[in-house]
Amino acid sequence: MRKPCCDKQDTNKGAWSKEEDQKLIDYIRKHGEGCWRSLPQAAGLLRCGKSCRLRWINYLRPDLKRGNFGEDEEDLIIKLHALLGNRWSLIAGRLPGRTDNEVKNYWNSHLRRKLINMGIDPNNHRLNQNLLRSRNSPNPANATSSGSKIQAKQQPTKSRVDSEQTSDAGSCLEDDQCALPDLNLDLTMSIPSSSIAHVQGNPKDNESNFLRPQKIAPSSNLLLSQ
DNA sequence: AAATCCCGCAACCGCGATGAA
DNA sequence: GTTCATCGCGGTTGCGGGATT
Known part of the structure; x- marks a missing residue:
């Protein structure tokens, strides 16, 4: 069991109710963002400031885009990740209306798998050595990337066991064998x-x-x- | 139809960075 | 220079719901 992030026993946890959302929105409309520590009490919310900040930034902010990521957004995320690694806030900063949490979730649930299926190591954006070898091997069946769902299911479930999660992607740019050789990441x-x-x-x-x-x-x- | 599995997303936690006292 | 409070980020967890068996 996790330790609570706040010492206070009387703070709500878990999913936000509509009433709580409305209180937070109303308060920030009136007083603006900031001073998250004192905000919950001032807004009449039984939440810790951290929770309020997260709810606002990731869900309630009026300028959030939400909805599916476009292909251009996907490309941009992949390129930026190749360059910056897991600096989600920095990546999200280049995607108007997207939050770091959203980008991070999308990466972990979609893009990582997509790269894997393309034979690219999502951690360093290099062509997977196993795939390279199998492509050179006489048995073409080893190199197929079809049946993406099956392949994905063979991966350990997300970060729960997955030590691959940590990324050294930024370093790949110094390597001639980077998987995206045509990419001019002049950032x-x-x-x-x-x-x-x-x-x-x-x-x-x-x-x-x-x-x-x-x-x-x-x-x-x-x-x-x- | 029920049980189980798996995925996606919202939310939480720990920790480092920062600034004020 | 040190301490303390707060903020912000990245990693991780847990739940809801759809897909599969």
Whole structure:
């Protein structure tokens, strides 16, 4: 049994009711986001602040797109994952109306399997060595990728046992044998003018800023060319 | 029709980062 | 420089419902 995230005994857990949703929406409409710690009490909710924040960000925000991912979105996620690894918030930041949780779930439930069926290791985006070998072997039956559902079912169920979950995808870009050789992942950012002075003063900050998604201004221009 | 399996999604938890005192 | 409170992220879990047996 998991330990509760909040010490308080009188906080609700689990699925949100419509009333709770409405309270949260009403409160944020009036007062805006922020100060999640004190929000539940102020809004009359028996929830911890963390839970409120998550509910708002992942489900209630008015600018959320929801619905199925388009092919262009799928492509973008795959490319960004190849470059960034499991930095879901950073990836979601390039997909308007999508949340990190949504992108993460979609990756784990759809895209991972899709790549596997294509013979690509979803962790490092390289062609699966076993598949490469079997493709070279005289028995073509080994190389087939049909029957995707059956193949998927042979995978250990998601992360529950799956140590593959952790990704070193970012490193594949340094490798000549990356599975996506035609991919030009020229992911560059234009630094907001207000922060240029800081960066110029300390060139090493370029890297650290890039790896710190929450520090990237929403207006940052992350260019992805192909 | 009932039982079981499996998938997708919402929500929770732990932990690192950050900023204020 | 240290401590503490809070926020935000990524990993993980659990439930509901559809698919399969």
